[in-house]
Amino acid sequence: MAPRGRQGRQHRDERRAVLLLTNGRNTERSYLDGLKRRADRTRYSITVKFIDGDPLTVLKELSGPRWDLNAFDEVWIVVDHDGQDRSEFLTRCRKLSTRHTAVHGVVSVPCFEVWLIAHYAAVGSYPSQKEAQRHYRDLTGLSRKEEKSLPPGFPWDQVERAATRCRLPNVDEPALDTQGPCPSTTMPHLLRSVGLLSSS
Numbered sequence: 001m002a003p004r005g006r007q008g009r010q011h012r013d014e015r016r017a018v019l020l021l022t023n024g025r026n027t028e029r030s031y032l033d034g035l036k037r038r039a040d041r042t043r044y045s046i047t048v049k050f051i052d053g054d055p056l057t058v059l060k061e062l063s064g065p066r067w068d069l070n071a072f073d074e075v076w077i078v079v080d081h082d083g084q085d086r087s088e089f090l091t092r093c094r095k096l097s098t099r100h101t102a103v104h105g106v107v108s109v110p111c112f113e114v115w116l117i118a119h120y121a122a123v124g125s126y127p128s129q130k131e132a133q134r135h136y137r138d139l140t141g142l143s144r145k146e147e148k149s150l151p152p153g154f155p156w157d158q159v160e161r162a163a164t165r166c167r168l169p170n171v172d173e174p175a176l177d178t179q180g181p182c183p184s185t186t187m188p189h190l191l192r193s194v195g196l197l198s199s200s
Contacts (some may be wrong), residue, residue, distance in 0.1 A: 015041075015042065015043055015044055015045040016043065016044050016045070016073045016074065017044075017045045017047075017071060017072045017073050017074075018044055018045070018046045018047070018072060018073065018074045018075075018076070018193070018194060019046075019047050019049065019069070019072045019074070019075045019076070020032040020035065020036070020046060020047070020048045020049070020076050020078065020190070021048075021049045021050075021051060021058070021062070021075065021076065021077045021078070022048075022049075022050060022051075022077070022078040022079065023050070023051055023052060023053055023054070023055065023057075023058050023079055024050075024078065024079075024080070024112060025050060025052070025148075026148040026149055027112055027113070027116070027147075027148050027149060027150070028078050028112050029048065029050050030149060030150045031112075031115075031116070031150060032048045032078065033048050034150065034154070034156065035048075035190075035191070035194060035196060036048050038156060038196060039194045039195060039196060040195055043195060044194050044195065046194065047072075055077070055079040055086060055089040055105075056088065056089060056092070058077060058079070059077070059089065059092050059093065059096065062075075062077075062096065063096065069096065069098070069101045069103065070098065070100050070101055072101050073100075073101065073102070074101070074102050074103075074104065074193060075096070075101060075102070075103045075104070076104050076106055076190045076193070077093060077103070077104070077105050077106065078106045078108075078112070078187070078190070079105065079106070079107060079108075080107070080108055080110070080111045080112055080129075081107055081108060081109040081110050081111065081179065081182070082110070082111065082129065083110065083129070085179070086105070086107045086179050087179060089105055089107070090105040090107065090177050090178065090179060093105035093177065094177060104176065104177055104189070104190070105177055105186075106185070106186045106187055106189070106190055107178075107179045107180075107185070107186060108184075108185035108186075108187065109179065109180055109181065109182045109183060109184050109185065110126055110128065110129040110132055110182055110183065111129045111132050111133065112185070113129075113132045113133050113135070113136040113147075114126075114132055114166055114183045114184065114185050115162065115166055115185045115187045116136055116150070117132065117135055117136050117139060117165075117166075118161070118162035118163075118165040118166035118185075119154065119155045119156075119158040119159070119161075119162045120139040120140070120155065120158070121139060121165065122165040122169075123135075123165060123166055123167065123168065123183045124183070125168065125182075125183070126182065126183050132183065133147055159191055159196060159197050160197060160198065162188075163188040163191070163197055166183070166184065166185050166187070166188070167180065167181075167183060167184040167185075168181075168183065171184065173186075173188060174186050176189045
């Protein structure tokens with residue numbers, strides 16, 4: 001559930017209210033929880049939520065009566081490409097934005113592991129999601145059973161390098177609210193927004 005509406009919150013709390021939402025039950029949620037713990041709590045009030053289903057199902061849920069998006073200054077919805085064009089998802093995210101709340105879609109191509117890999121090394125040219133996941137396992141030593149988690153000692157201090165290593169050399173960073181080429185992710189925009197990555 002969303003917190004109380006914006007007017008009551010603003011009188012008590014001048015921090016920027018940010019909702020980080022994903023349909024990734026394990027890896028993405030673990031990473032977003034880690035971001036919440038590392039963000040400056042004097043500047044940001046971050047809520048992390050999981051909604052099961054494909055990206056358009058997530059947006060349908062967000063449009064329902066259980067959610068008051070006006071309680072937040074920003075909403076970031078983190079999903080995988082999963083071999084599907086996410087243009088409609090991104091368009092619908094923009095349409096959910098209001099004068100009070102900016103709603104952004106974050107798409108990782110082919111999957112969220114691209115962003116995790118970039119904390120360790122430069123990404124490769126992955127013909128499939130399975131290849132990206134295999135590279136992540138090779139770098140972390142996680143088994144197939146463990147790969148949907150963050151390993152102990154995950155290198156959180158490497159986010160600056162990850163922002164440049166999450167796409168192939170000589171490929172520009174995808175713009176905010178777009179779907180980039182394979183491999184790429186728009187996660188750096190989210191991290192800049194919550195003060196965990198310097199501006200480019």
